[in-house]
Structures are given as C-alpha cells and as structure tokens.
Amino acid sequence: MCEPVLYYFPFQGRGEIIRYVLAAGNISYKEVNDVSNYKEDSPFGQLPYVEIEGKRIGQSNAIAKYFAKKAGLLGKNDLEELEITSYADFIVYDCIEDSLTKFAPIYYDKNVTEEQFNDIKNVILENYATKMETLDKVVKGDFLLGDQMSLADIALAYCYSWGEVLLPDGFKAKLSSRINSIAEKVFEQKYLKEYISKRVIPVIPPRPT
Amino acid sequence: MPEYKLYYGKGKGYGELSRMLFALGELEFTDVRMEDGDEKTKLINNSPYGANPNFEIDGVMYGKNVAIARYVAKKVDLYGKTDIDQLKTDAIVDYVYQDIAGKLLSIYFEKDEEKKAKLIEEGKDFVKNTAVGKLEKQIEGENTFLASGLSWADVAVFNFFHDLYTPFFKEDAFEGSPILKKHSEHVASLPLLKKHLETRAVTEF
Numbered sequence: 001m002c003e004p005v006l007y008y009f010p011f012q013g014r015g016e017i018i019r020y021v022l023a024a025g026n027i028s029y030k031e032v033n034d035v036s037n038y039k040e041d042s043p044f045g046q047l048p049y050v051e052i053e054g055k056r057i058g059q060s061n062a063i064a065k066y067f068a069k070k071a072g073l074l075g076k077n078d079l080e081e082l083e084i085t086s087y088a089d090f091i092v093y094d095c096i097e098d099s100l101t102k103f104a105p106i107y108y109d110k111n112v113t114e115e116q117f118n119d120i121k122n123v124i125l126e127n128y129a130t131k132m133e134t135l136d137k138v139v140k141g142d143f144l145l146g147d148q149m150s151l152a153d154i155a156l157a158y159c160y161s162w163g164e165v166l167l168p169d170g171f172k173a174k175l176s177s178r179i180n181s182i183a184e185k186v187f188e189q190k191y192l193k194e195y196i197s198k199r200v201i202p203v204i205p206p207r208p209t
Numbered sequence: 210m211p212e213y214k215l216y217y218g219k220g221k222g223y224g225e226l227s228r229m230l231f232a233l234g235e236l237e238f239t240d241v242r243m244e245d246g247d248e249k250t251k252l253i254n255n256s257p258y259g260a261n262p263n264f265e266i267d268g269v270m271y272g273k274n275v276a277i278a279r280y281v282a283k284k285v286d287l288y289g290k291t292d293i294d295q296l297k298t299d300a301i302v303d304y305v306y307q308d309i310a311g312k313l314l315s316i317y318f319e320k321d322e323e324k325k326a327k328l329i330e331e332g333k334d335f336v337k338n339t340a341v342g343k344l345e346k347q348i349e350g351e352n353t354f355l356a357s358g359l360s361w362a363d364v365a366v367f368n369f370f371h372d373l374y375t376p377f378f379k380e381d382a383f384e385g386s387p388i389l390k391k392h393s394e395h396v397a398s399l400p401l402l403k404k405h406l407e408t409r410a411v412t413e414f
Contacts, residue, residue: 043300043343043346043347044300044304044308044340044343045339045343046308052293052296053293055293055297057293057296057297057300058300058304059299059300059303059304059307061299061303061307062296062299062300062303063296063300065296065299066292066295066296066299069292070292078280078283078284079266079269081280082266082271082276082277082279082280083271085273085276085279086258086271086272086273086276086277087257089273089275089276090257090258090272090273093307093311094258094259094260097307097311101311101315131259134257134259135257137257138257
C-alpha cells in the first residue's frame with residue numbers, strides 16, 4: 001500500500017488541518033508543493049487535494065475527516081461522530097472560512113493601505129472570535145466534547161494557526177481560558193508537538209507590496 | 210428505533226437533503242417546519258451553531274446540515290461502502306454545500322444591487338464554466354458518482370441544483386451538460402424520490 005500524497009502550497013493555509021490530523025495520528029505521507037498545474041490536476045480545481053490508493057480527492061475538511069477516522073479522532077459510534085463532525089464543520093466553515101472569504105480579497109489587494117487593512121481586519125476577526133467564544137459553552141470535559149481529543153479539537157487548534165497570524169495582537173486574549181487550554185493540550189499532543197517543532201512553513205504568503 | 214426530529218424553516222433550503230434521504234430510506238422522522246417567529250428564533254439562539262437545521266435524536270440535539278445529512282445517509286445505507294468511497298462522497302457534498310452554496314448565499318444577502326448583479330454573473334460563470342465540468346468528471350457509475358451505485362452525493366447534487374440553484378438563478382445549470390442532465394433525471398426518477406417530489410410542500414426555496 002503506497003503512502004497518501006498531499007498536494008498543497010508550501011504554506012500552512014488550508015492544508016494545515018490535514019497535516020495536524022496526519023501528525024496526531026502518526027500517519028506517514030508524502031507531500032508535493034509543486035502544484036502549478038492544480039486547476040487542471042485537482043478534482044475541483046482547488047487546493048489542497050490528496051492522492052490515496054491512486055485516487056485524487058479534494059476538499060480539506062473531507063480529507064481531514066478521512067484521516068481523523070484512521071487516527072481514532074471521530075469517537076466510538078455514529079452519534080459521537082455526528083457531534084464531532086458538526087463542531088468541526090462549525091469551526092472550519094462558520095468561523096474560519098467565513099472570515100477568510102472576507103479577509104483574502106483585502107489581504108491580497110495591494111491598493112488597500114495598511115491602515116484600511118487593519119480596520120477591516122479587526123471587524124472580521126471580532127466576528128471570528130465571537131463565534132469561537134460560543135464553543136466555550138459547549139465544553140464537556142478535558143477536550144471540547146469529552147475527555148478524549150477529537151477532530152473538533154484539532155479544528156480548534158487549526159483555528160489558532162489562522163488567528164495568531166491574522167490577529168497577532170490579542171487573539172488568545174479574546175477567548176476563554178478554557179478554550180485556550182484545550183488548544184494548548186492539542187498542541188502538547190506527542191506527535192503533533194513533534195510535527196510543530198519541525199515545521200518551517202509560514203501560515204500564508206506575505207502581503208503583496 | 211430512535212426517534213428523529215428535523216427542525217428547519219418552512220422551506221426546502223438546507224433541510225431538504227436530509228428530508229430526501231429519509232424518503233429514499235423510507236425512514237420515519239418528524240419534519241418540524243417552523244414559521245419565522247419567537248419559537249424559531251429561540252431554537253436558533255439556543256443552538257451552539259446559531260442556525261438551523263437542528264436534528265434531535267432521542268431527545269439530544271445536533272446541528273450542521275452536512276453532518277446531519279451524512280448521519281441520515283448512513284442510516285439509509287447511502288453513504289458508500291468503503292472509506293475511500295465515503296471520502297469521495299464527503300468531498301462532493303462539501304464542494305456543493307460549502308463552496309458553491311456558500312457563494313450563492315453571499316449573493317442572496319448582498320444589499321448593493323449593482324454589486325449583486327455582478328456577483329450573480331460571476332456565480333453563474335463559476336458554476337457553468339468550472340463547477341459543472343468538475344462534477345461531471347466525478348461520475349464513475351451508471352448515473353451515479355460512485356461506481357458501486359447511488360449515494361447521498363447524487364441526492365445532494367440533485368437537491369442543490371434542482372431546488373436552490375435553478376429557482377435562484379432562474380436557469381438550468383446543466384443546460385450545457387448532457388451528463389449531469391441525465392444524472393439529475395435518473396435521481397428524480399427513483400420511485401421513492403419521485404413520490405417525495407410529488408407530495409412535498411411547495412416553497413420558493
């Protein structure tokens with residue numbers, strides 16, 4: 001059985017949730033960063049995508065879920081999986097993707113001044129932090145949904161990767177200590193900690209000048 | 210057998226995929242369709258996800274339309290049999306309900322008429338010139354995405370384009386795609402789905 005191959009830019013970006021799950025599950029894989037032809041090669045013309053058993057599959061959230069199952073991060077039964085995936089979806093789509101859709105156009109537009117950029121950025125990220133805060137009411141144990149780490153916690157940690165870059169001055173301060181401590185526990189997970197200590201790629205490319 | 214209750218507004222929207230899957234599996238559930246008002250607002254505000262649909266299984270509430278629909282798909286044996294096939298269906302459903310639907314939703318809420326008109330043209334262009342072609346290539350079976358047969362991915366694509374895209378953009382996204390047209394016709398002709406389409410409440414979206 002050959003290893004899965006992850007195709008993504010040499011950035012954390014949307015690939016990072018997959019890398020976190022692979023790391024947490026100690027699953028070996030190859031990575032390809034020369035993705036210049038991705039619009040043709042990728043199943044939906046987007047990145048990231050993976051090649052597993054000869055098949056190319058896209059959609060980072062779906063891919064993360066596939067590996068999460070292999071890593072034992074989807075709970076013990078269908079009801080637990082429903083709960084875990086619903087929160088993973090909420091975090092990835094309602095918190096992160098919703099913010100990125102608004103953030104990306106202004107980040108990559110060099111005609112937006114640094115001052116304008118910061119103003120708009122803060123509005124977007126307040127929204128992001130407010131949504132993340134609703135998770136505080138959900139916490140059921142050592143982790144978000146109980147005492148076992150799940151994909152929902154990985155999604156939460158993935159949020160921090162974006163949050164720290166997009167709102168460097170005060171992202172964590174906006175969230176509850178309970179949520180912050182869950183993220184910390186995820187980052188302390190043996191294999192994930194090792195992955196992060198060796199990681200060199202930044203979250204996103206620098207702003208165009 | 211567990212008791213299932215699906216809470217949504219009066220329309221088809223993001224609740225309809227689950228309703229179709231229940232119909233295809235002849236699985237009983239309570240279809241709670243709420244008028245706009247205090248009760249609906251209270252449910253949404255109490256939901257950690259801040260939205261409908263919400264899904265009650267033996268008294269416990271769950272949320273998020275795709276996660277719910279996946280659960281129902283599993284119960285009616287429309288999720289696919291292997292991990293890879295299931296992943297493939299997950300990718301298709303996410304592409305349709307998060308990527309494509311996400312674009313549509315932002316257009317729907319755009320208040321600036323001029324900007325809205327531009328977004329509508331961009332949306333149509335994206336769907337017809339990119340999304341449709343990519344979805345066509347995903348079909349591996351006889352009018353099904355999976356070689357092994359019908360799955361929730363087929364129902365999702367049918368539901369989204371038939372019930373949301375076409376009424377909103379007032380045109381058929383599959384006009385230039387005989388493959389997806391045939392796919393849609395096949396899904397619509399499945400006896401249990403056909404019956405559902407004929408008997409369900411008529412709403413704009």
